[in-house]
């Protein structure tokens with residue numbers, strides 16, 4: 496099971512993601528969420544098929560608190576005219592700056608569009 500709902504994010508990150516999406520929209524960048532919470536079975540399948548380097552249960556998308564989905568990461572992609580845009584680096588750079596302003600970062604180089612909370616120093 497893969498969720499795209501904000502409610503399946505941990506409350507620590509949920510508002511930041513909401514702010515991030517809104518801030519992108521305000522700048523004319525349309526963003527869709529492709530994943531918030533992902534269960535362990537789905538993660539295991541991604542790993543087995545080479546789409547992720549993390550086995551089931553090891554991703555920040557797989558976290559549950561009191562058996563309730565509480566993901567600490569969110570996957571997004573910008574959309575132009577209804578199409579996901581993966582290869583426009585100038586656009587991704589703008590998105591990254593907006594994310595940083597909202598307290599989010601994309602620390603995993605092999606997982607494009609994956610954002611999580613900026614680690615406090």
Ligand SMILES: [Zn+2]
Pocket residue numbers: 556568569570606608609610
């Ligand atoms: Zn991710």
